[in-house]
Amino acid sequence: MASAIDIRQLTKVYDGKVNALDGVDLTVKAASIFALLGPNGSGKTTLMRILTTQIHPTMGLARAFRYDVDKDDDKVRKIIGYVPQEMSVWTDITGFENLLIYAKIYGVSSLQRKKAIWDALQNMGLEDVANGPVKKYSGGMIRRLEIACALLIKPKILFLDEPTLGLDPSARKAVWENLRSFKKEYGTTVFFNTHYMDEADLYSDEVAIINQGKIVKTGTASELKRSLHGEIISFCLANNGTDSMHPSTAPLRQDLNILTKIRALNFVNDATVHDSVMDVAVENGEIAMPLIIDVLRSEGISLQWIRSTRPTLDDVFLKYAGMRHMQDQSGYHYGI
Amino acid sequence: MAFNDSLREMFAMIELEMRRLKHDRTEIYTRAVQPILWLAVYGTVMSHVRDIPTNGIPYIDYITPGVLLQSTIFVSVFYGLTIVWERETGILKRLLVAPASRYATVIGRAIASGVRAVVQALIIFPVAILLGVKFIANPIYILAAFIMLFMVSGGFAALSIFVASLMKTRERFMGIGQAMIMPLFFASNALYPITLMPPFLQSIAVLNPLTYAVDAVRGLMISGDVANVPVDFMAVIAFDVVIFIVASISFRKIIE
Ligand SMILES: Nc1ncnc2c1ncn2[C@@H]1O[C@H](COP(=O)(O)OP(=O)(O)OP(=O)(O)O)[C@@H](O)[C@H]1O
Numbered sequence: 140m141a142s143a144i145d146i147r148q149l150t151k152v153y154d155g156k157v158n159a160l161d162g163v164d165l166t167v168k169a170a171s172i173f174a175l176l177g178p179n180g181s182g183k184t185t186l187m188r189i190l191t192t193q194i195h196p197t198m199g200l201a202r203a204f205r206y207d208v209d210k211d212d213d214k215v216r217k218i219i220g221y222v223p224q225e226m227s228v229w230t231d232i233t234g235f236e237n238l239l240i241y242a243k244i245y246g247v248s249s250l251q252r253k254k255a256i257w258d259a260l261q262n263m264g265l266e267d268v269a270n271g272p273v274k275k276y277s278g279g280m281i282r283r284l285e286i287a288c289a290l291l292i293k294p295k296i297l298f299l300d301e302p303t304l305g306l307d308p309s310a311r312k313a314v315w316e317n318l319r320s321f322k323k324e325y326g327t328t329v330f331f332n333t334h335y336m337d338e339a340d341l342y343s344d345e346v347a348i349i350n351q352g353k354i355v356k357t358g359t360a361s362e363l364k365r366s367l368h369g370e371i372i373s374f375c376l377a378n379n380g381t382d383s384m385h386p387s388t389a390p391l392r393q394d395l396n397i398l399t400k401i402r403a404l405n406f407v408n409d410a411t412v413h414d415s416v417m418d419v420a421v422e423n424g425e426i427a428m429p430l431i432i433d434v435l436r437s438e439g440i441s442l443q444w445i446r447s448t449r450p451t452l453d454d455v456f457l458k459y460a461g462m463r464h465m466q467d468q469s470g471y472h473y474g475i
Numbered sequence: 476m477a478f479n480d481s482l483r484e485m486f487a488m489i490e491l492e493m494r495r496l497k498h499d500r501t502e503i504y505t506r507a508v509q510p511i512l513w514l515a516v517y518g519t520v521m522s523h524v525r526d527i528p529t530n531g532i533p534y535i536d537y538i539t540p541g542v543l544l545q546s547t548i549f550v551s552v553f554y555g556l557t558i559v560w561e562r563e564t565g566i567l568k569r570l571l572v573a574p575a576s577r578y579a580t581v582i583g584r585a586i587a588s589g590v591r592a593v594v595q596a597l598i599i600f601p602v603a604i605l606l607g608v609k610f611i612a613n614p615i616y617i618l619a620a621f622i623m624l625f626m627v628s629g630g631f632a633a634l635s636i637f638v639a640s641l642m643k644t645r646e647r648f649m650g651i652g653q654a655m656i657m658p659l660f661f662a663s664n665a666l667y668p669i670t671l672m673p674p675f676l677q678s679i680a681v682l683n684p685l686t687y688a689v690d691a692v693r694g695l696m697i698s699g700d701v702a703n704v705p706v707d708f709m710a711v712i713a714f715d716v717v718i719f720i721v722a723s724i725s726f727r728k729i730i731e
Pocket residue numbers: 153154157158159177178179180181182183184185186224334731
């Protein structure tokens with residue numbers, strides 16, 4: 140598939156000292172939704188500002204549909220829409236007027252202007268409030284108006300810098316549903332920055348994780364999740380009545396014995412026991428589960444419950460963005 | 476191509492300003508209060524002091540052009556505040572991603588501010604007539620006076636945008652604006668002839684674009700003495716050209 144954005148060894152140093160981007164390589168497929176995920180200060184906005192021709196890279200190259208964003212900035216500007224991280228509409232006029240001014244700036248011909256504006260309003264579900272002053276809009280309505288302004292020219296690439304920052308879950312959902320239907324209709328490439336994992340997970344075709352100006356991981360959300368470990372299966376071992384009154388060494392030895400057997404199984408990466416819950420890390424739970432149950436049965440152990448946990452994008456993010464290794468929360472000691 | 480884009484952006488900026496004005500009409504009336512007080516109170520009181528050589532023109536008539544210009548230039552000098560606000564929000568980033576050159580944004584904004592100034596003056600004008608100020612009844616002269624008002628206000632708005640691109644915070648900008656506005660007014664011929672000033676103030680007044688604007692508007696609207704008007708226009712045009720260029724160049728810096 141053709142690429143919409145190509146980035147090679149892009150570097151940005153602010154004021155000769157802040158290394159905001161440190162050799163970024165990225166490719167974004169045309170007509171896909173691409174999420175750039177990273178913690179505060181990781182360089183997301185900097186990258187987007189270079190791609191949208193606002194600032195010059197220190198080194199490296201970035202293209203949007205063959206146009207160099209640094210040298211052919213005039214051409215790039217005509218094919219992109221952009222919503223900055225901060226609020227970006229005039230609040231002392233109406234929503235419709237905001238769109239009208241942008242339509243004029245972009246030279247939407249007077250014949251098509253009305254239709255283009257109402258299309259954009261409709262795409263973002265704002266028809267009813269279009270003629271009200273933006274001052275009275277809610278945060279979610281303002282965000283949708285900003286996106287509507289960017290959709291006006293039916294851009295080939297839409298850049299959104301944290302499009303749902305500060306919105307409640309239902310407003311976020313509304314924004315994304317509108318965006319997806321627009322994307323479907325016009326085949327727009329959507330490039331967005333976020334630090335909401337679930338957003339990247341739910342709405343993007345591909346994710347790149349950026350940390351300290353470097354891309355540390357790319358792939359689809361499910362690829363990234365699989366790259367951590369398959370899943371964790373937790374077994375709550377039923378008390379067999381032999382060791383309930385006085386903790387003796389026999390059950391412990393038995394536990395260790397079982398662990399060794401389970402660890403020896405194919406498809407099993409690791410196993411631990413904690414307070415009569417055994418966590419087994421496996422690549423593929425469907426295949427491994429019957430084998431493990433067989434071993435437990437043969438040892439005469441019955442089970443109270445079984446639970447399987449798959450890694451979330453949070454785990455991926457925390458691992459690659461290198462903040463802390465969240466083994467505890469990722470399911471190893473799950474249950475009690 | 477690029478030129479068309481820029482022209483469009485300029486017109487869009489003017490339209491934006493007009494629409495804002497339409498939504499907040501009270502602002503334009505409240506801003507008219509102060510100049511009207513200058514005329515009604517200060518002008519009336521000072522007209523009893525006969526020592527100011529006004530060539531036989533009543534003092535209130537004499538200061539009308541200066542007060543008119545001061546009130547519109549005041550708005551222009553603080554126009555940069557809008558730019559500072561648009562920078563703090565994402566509006567400027569977004570405008571700079573649109574296909575138009577940066578000078579179009581600056582000049583469009585400056586022209587828009589000039590148009591706003593004309594509207595402002597149109598409100599004060601009839602009040603001055605009610606206060607007994609006698610204007611020259613020559614529509615061409617009056618029109619020329621308004622063109623001058625438009626040009627000088629636009630120039631000061633560009634100056635303000637230039638200051639905004641250097642002083643990126645509201646507080647610093649306000650500081651500079653406040654520091655600029657009073658000397659601008661007093662070191663000009665708005666309230667008294669330059670000849671009454673101490674020499675160092677005179678040399679400032681000669682460099683002050685407001686002096687030329689006041690001179691032209693006074694000649695065209697009040698005294699009918701238009702001998703200096705061409706020179707006045709040249710001076711203000713030169714000011715506009717220089718400040719438009721400087722402001723356009725420095726505008727890039729504003730979002731970095
Ligand atoms: N204009 C600037 N001048 C100097 N340094 C800057 C500038 N803009 C950003 N930086 C620095 O560059 C680094 C990356 O910032 P950037 O805004 O790109 O991060 P981000 O990923 O968008 O963060 P956030 O999630 O908080 O929006 C940070 O260290 C920041 O302080």
